[in-house]
Amino acid sequence: MSTTSIIDLTDQIRKEALNESNGPQGGQSHARVLQLVDELKLAVETPTETILRLIYQPPENAALRTVADLDVFPILMSSESKKGTSATEIAKLTGADRGLIIRLMRVMASLGLCTSSEPEVYRATEKTASMTQPIGKDGVPCIYDLTLPTLSKLPEYLRRHNYINPQEYATSPMKWAVGQSQFEWLAGNKKHQDLFNSYMSSRREGKPNWFSVYPIQRLVEGASDHPDAIFLVDIGGNQGHDLARLHAEYPAYPGRLMLQDLPNIISSVDRPGIEKSAYSFLDPQPIKNARAYYFRAIFHDWPDRICHKILLNTVSAMNPLYSRIIIVDFVLPDTDVPRMQSAMDIQMMSIGAGVERSKQQWVNLLASVGLQINGIWNTGLGMESIIEAVPVADLS
Numbered sequence: 349m350s351t352t353s354i355i356d357l358t359d360q361i362r363k364e365a366l367n368e369s370n371g372p373q374g375g376q377s378h379a380r381v382l383q384l385v386d387e388l389k390l391a392v393e394t395p396t397e398t399i400l401r402l403i404y405q406p407p408e409n410a411a412l413r414t415v416a417d418l419d420v421f422p423i424l425m426s427s428e429s430k431k432g433t434s435a436t437e438i439a440k441l442t443g444a445d446r447g448l449i450i451r452l453m454r455v456m457a458s459l460g461l462c463t464s465s466e467p468e469v470y471r472a473t474e475k476t477a478s479m480t481q482p483i484g485k486d487g488v489p490c491i492y493d494l495t496l497p498t499l500s501k502l503p504e505y506l507r508r509h510n511y512i513n514p515q516e517y518a519t520s521p522m523k524w525a526v527g528q529s530q531f532e533w534l535a536g537n538k539k540h541q542d543l544f545n546s547y548m549s550s551r552r553e554g555k556p557n558w559f560s561v562y563p564i565q566r567l568v569e570g571a572s573d574h575p576d577a578i579f580l581v582d583i584g585g586n587q588g589h590d591l592a593r594l595h596a597e598y599p600a601y602p603g604r605l606m607l608q609d610l611p612n613i614i615s616s617v618d619r620p621g622i623e624k625s626a627y628s629f630l631d632p633q634p635i636k637n638a639r640a641y642y643f644r645a646i647f648h649d650w651p652d653r654i655c656h657k658i659l660l661n662t663v664s665a666m667n668p669l670y671s672r673i674i675i676v677d678f679v680l681p682d683t684d685v686p687r688m689q690s691a692m693d694i695q696m697m698s699i700g701a702g703v704e705r706s707k708q709q710w711v712n713l714l715a716s717v718g719l720q721i722n723g724i725w726n727t728g729l730g731m732e733s734i735i736e737a738v739p740v741a742d743l744s
């Protein structure tokens with residue numbers, strides 16, 4: 349690409365960065381800056397450099413997974429020396445070979461997860477700090493171990509299955525490669541289930557709450573204020589992190605909040621203001637006439653046939669004139685899908701024949717069970733959207 353294009357992109361980045369610093373957190377400008385930075389990188393790289401960067405991503409992830417295993421990031425964070433921590437000290441504290449530490453930490457510094465301005469010495473940055481928080485310390489090992497064995501075999505799975513789009517949970521790529529799809533595998537691996545739960549509750553840190561993007565007054569107005577009435581059921585709500593936030597930050601909601609998930613997930617949950625009930629969404633919904641049935645990051649785990657079943661199980665419990673379904677998931681744009689979302693789609697395909705959906709795919713899925721979309725709310729590119737759906741009015 350020409351120098352003019354590079355300078356043009358740099359100018360656009362400058363403009364959007366200024367907008368971002370003046371705009372709301374998690375807004376459109378932030379996503380735009382990230383997109384422009386990716387474009388700038390592509391503009392600067394030669395085609396060969398781009399391909400080499402892609403080819404060498406897997407060893408970076410493997411090195412990161414190993415460094416997380418060795419708990420090197422907490423060591424960097426606890427260093428009292430302003431100069432940082434030496435490879436010799438890290439080797440002593442972890443028991444790993446010093447030569448291995450040097451090779452692994454070279455990768456960490458190149459990924460920006462620490463700095464290394466003098467040979468064999470590593471200093472913590474704010475990214476190092478994130479690697480000691482649940483998003484990094486739990487998310488990295490959980491997602492690596494859950495997905496990598498399948499992703500490494502995905503091309504073979506697709507070749508052997510004649511490149512049919514995976515649409516059956518029972519024969520998903522993960523089931524073929526590992527013997528189980530994601531939720532069975534997690535249920536049988538307590539350590540990873542715990543990492544998964546922790547990662548679930550941490551991965552939206554710093555992003556706006558769904559109820560500050562979606563006008564929650566739409567649910568509050570007209571909701572029953574009877575103390576027994578259920579205001580919102582969070583179905584597949586994991587350990588109740590979303591409900592806890594609603595309870596703490598929007599105490600004006602009327603009625604009760606109910607958390608539902610599989611028994612092994614919610615048995616230990618104890619959160620003020622939140623009731624819980626063990627429930628599989630593959631069965632009919634036992635809580636009738638709630639104001640809202642809320643599903644966050646649920647439907648992307650599943651192919652259409654199973655989503656259809658989950659939705660019908662929910663519709664059967666709804667009062668069509670009162671209840672609403674709230675879905676928080678990605679709504680993929682028709683062009684220029686952000687990298688994270690398009691990659692997540694392949695991950696969902698791999699571990700359970702799931703899918704990230706475009707607006708038309710959502711419209712079709714919901715219409716197939718007699719639901720219509722009232723509105724879709726979003727703060728911008730790269731963020732989850734909030735879809736409100738209701739049963740189609742019976743005009744007969």
Ligand SMILES: C[S@@+](CC[C@H](N)C(=O)[O-])C[C@H]1O[C@@H](n2cnc3c(N)ncnc32)[C@H](O)[C@@H]1O
Pocket residue numbers: 531548549583584585586587608609610613627628629630643644645646649
């Ligand atoms: C991707 S996580 C989303 C968790 C949470 N809603 C969030 O957005 O952070 C999917 C959740 O669905 C739950 N789940 C899986 N199968 C389920 C089933 N049959 N019935 C109820 N929950 C289920 C999992 O235990 C997990 O908590």
